[in-house]
Amino acid sequence: MSRPYAEVIGDPIAHSRSPIIHNHWLKALGIDADYRATHITPDALPDYIAARRDDPLWCGCNVTIPHKIAVMDHVADPGAIRDGIGAMNIVARDESGGLFGTNSDAGGFYLPIADLPLAGESAIVLGSGGAARAVLFALAQCDIGDVTIMARSPLKAAALLARFGLKGSVKPLTAALPLARLLVNTTPMGMVGQDALTIKLDSVGKDCLVYDLVYAPLETPLLKMAAAAGLETVSGIDMLIGQAQIAFELFFAVPPPADDEGQLQALLLS
Ligand code: NAP
Numbered sequence: 001m002s003r004p005y006a007e008v009i010g011d012p013i014a015h016s017r018s019p020i021i022h023n024h025w026l027k028a029l030g031i032d033a034d035y036r037a038t039h040i041t042p043d044a045l046p047d048y049i050a051a052r053r054d055d056p057l058w059c060g061c062n063v064t065i066p067h068k069i070a071v072m073d074h075v076a077d078p079g080a081i082r083d084g085i086g087a088m089n090i091v092a093r094d095e096s097g098g099l100f101g102t103n104s105d106a107g108g109f110y111l112p113i114a115d116l117p118l119a120g121e122s123a124i125v126l127g128s129g130g131a132a133r134a135v136l137f138a139l140a141q142c143d144i145g146d147v148t149i150m151a152r153s154p155l156k157a158a159a160l161l162a163r164f165g166l167k168g169s170v171k172p173l174t175a176a177l178p179l180a181r182l183l184v185n186t187t188p189m190g191m192v193g194q195d196a197l198t199i200k201l202d203s204v205g206k207d208c209l210v211y212d213l214v215y216a217p218l219e220t221p222l223l224k225m226a227a228a229a230g231l232e233t234v235s236g237i238d239m240l241i242g243q244a245q246i247a248f249e250l251f252f253a254v255p256p257p258a259d260d261e262g263q264l265q266a267l268l269l270s
Contacts, residue, residue: 004033004057006251009040009048010064017268018062021244024264025256033059033252042066049074049091053099059251060092063101068130076100085137086163087130089243092250102250105134106141108243109213112234113182116209118142122180124204125149126173126197127187128157131213135184140164148178173197179205185212185222196221201229209233215240218269237265
């Protein structure tokens with residue numbers, strides 16, 4: 001490879017949509033660079049980071065499962081990500097060429113709802129895994145009021161409330177939903193090949209925005225149910241594109257084109 005490149009690393013990695021997004025933007029901007037998917041197993045991570053550190057053509061990488069925690073041991077952490085979200089999804093170069101890690105999942109989640117006034121409001125978060133951490137971190141930055149985490153692992157959920165200094169409660173996924181301004185699904189339920197959520201939306205109130213992090217299918221069973229109930233919805237594809245926008249600028253030092261989201265969505269879903 002003789003031109004600049006960035007990549008996404010994970011194990012497995014073949015399913016990643018990141019190359020579609022970044023290569024679309026590189027082409028649209030006429031940048032002579034490449035973005036690829038690279039399969040890296042956990043054992044290979046230290047050697048991978050060492051080799052890329054010395055590769056002048058390498059602009060950085062997105063990091064996905066299972067490396068989001070382990071990668072923190074290999075790069076600088078100027079944004080105190082370890083003590084905050086506790087997982088990195090980007091490694092990029094700083095001004096002197098050194099490597100630092102950051103996380104764009106929280107920012108990517110927040111971008112589509114940046115106009116929603118959330119201070120003091122109630123929110124429901126379904127699930128307590130990696131994506132829930134980014135969501136709860138972002139909600140804590142918004143001074144959210146009560147947060148109800150509904151999850152099958154109550155201990156993990158309670159630990160997340162404490163970690164992010166949030167007030168609220170933990171309930172099973174089978175409980176009735178409380179009134180809320182925002183409902184976020186961070187479980188894979190409703191994704192292609194997975195069972196749909198069995199929750200009912202009749203108790204969340206008419207002002208509740210329903211945000212599903214699942215993006216395949218674009219209109220998940222949860223979003224269909226919310227739309228049928230007259231509730232505002234946000235699809236996970238907006239977060240997927242939002243987190244990639246933040247990463248692209250860190251890798252290639254220019255923002256991606258702002259006006260082609262419809263085209264990109266169509267490409268991602270084709
Ligand atoms: P994860 O770390 O594995 O967490 C998944 C969470 O869902 C865990 O709390 C897990 O419970 C729970 N869960 C899984 N299957 C369940 C089931 N059948 N019933 C009840 N709870 C279940 O995964 P993740 O990285 O957070 O990703 C979660 C989803 O978000 C995926 O669909 C992913 O594609 C999506 N996502 C989207 C974006 C985006 O940009 N739109 C970004 C990140 C993630 P346990 O803790 O008990 O296992």
